[in-house]
Amino acid sequence: MSRPLLVVDGDSLAHRAYHALPKTFRRAEGRPGNMLLGVSNFLVRLWESERPRAVIVGWDTLEVPTYRHELFTGYQGGRQFDADLLEQLGLMPELVRSFGFAPAKAAGYEADDFLAAAVRSEEAREGTALVVTSDRDSFQLASEQTTILTPTRGVSELARIGPDEVRDRYGVDPHQVPDFIALRGDPSDKLPGAKGVGPKTAADVLKQYGTLEAALEEGRFAAQADELRMYKRMATLDADAPLPPLDDQQPTWSNASAHVRALGLNALADRLAALAA
Secondary structure (H helix, E strand, C coil), rough: CCEEEEEEEEHHHHHHHEEEHHCCCCCCHHEHHHHHHHHHHHHHHHHHHHHHEEEEECCCCCCCCCHHHHHHHCCCCCCCCCCHHHHHHHHHHHHHCCCEEECCCCCCCCHHHCCCCCCCHHHHCCEEEEEEEHHHHHHHCCCCCEEEEEEEEECCCEEEEEECCCCHCCCCHHHHHHHHHHHEEEEEHCCCCCCCCCHHHHHHHHHHHCCCHHHHHHCCCCCHHHHHHHHHHHCCCCCCCCCCCCCCCCCCCCHHHHHHHHHCCHHHHHHHHHHHC
C-alpha cells in the first residue's frame, strides 16, 4: 500500500505533447507521430520516477456529447482539432494498454471523471494517488492521500499540488473548487461564471458563505442562481465514472516495443526493448 496509484489525464497529456514536440516528426508512411512519442516517453518517465503500483489513463469521448454539453450548449465551444492530432488521439487507449497500463474511456464521460473515480476508489482502500493533469478542475481532488502533478513546462516538469497549494493559489479549500469555478468561470471550457466576479471575489464569497448554495440562499447572485448551480454541476467531477480493474501492474515493455514498432516508431521501440531487457 506504500506505492501510489498513478492517475493520468490522457487528453491533457496528449494535447501538451502534440503542441510541445515538432509536428514535422513523422512515423511510417509519413503519418504523424509526435503525440505518440511524447506520451510514450512521458509514461516511461512517470513510471521510473514514481514507481506506482498501477497506472490508469483517462480519456475524453469526442464521438458523443457528455451531460455537460447537453446542460450548456456553449460548453467547450469553438474547439477545433488538427486531423493529425485526432488520428493519434484515436490510437492512444491501445498504446496505453500495450504498456500494461489501464485505459479508461466510456461514452458520456470526460477524462477528469475517471480521475475522480480512480481517486475515490484508491482512497477508499486507504491508498495514495498521484493525479497527472494540467486541468485545474482536478484541484478538487487534492487531499492528504492525493497529490496533483501538474506540468509547468511542456511535459518535462511537474509541480506537486496538495491542499495547501490549492489554498495558496485559489484561496479556497479543495472541496470548494467547483463552487469557485462556478463563480469565477472557466475560460478554457467557456463557462462564463457570475457577472463581474473574478478570482478574488469568488474566494471572498466562499470564505464568507462556505458554499455557492449558501450564498444563493442568502440572495447573492439571484438573477443567475440557476445558471451558477448548473456551472457548479459541470465543474464537479463525476466519481461514478466506470473504472477498469486496478490491480497491481508490471509494465509490459516488450509488448509496448512491438506495438510502437508496428506504428513505425522504431527508435522508441528500441528504447522500450532495452527496458524489457
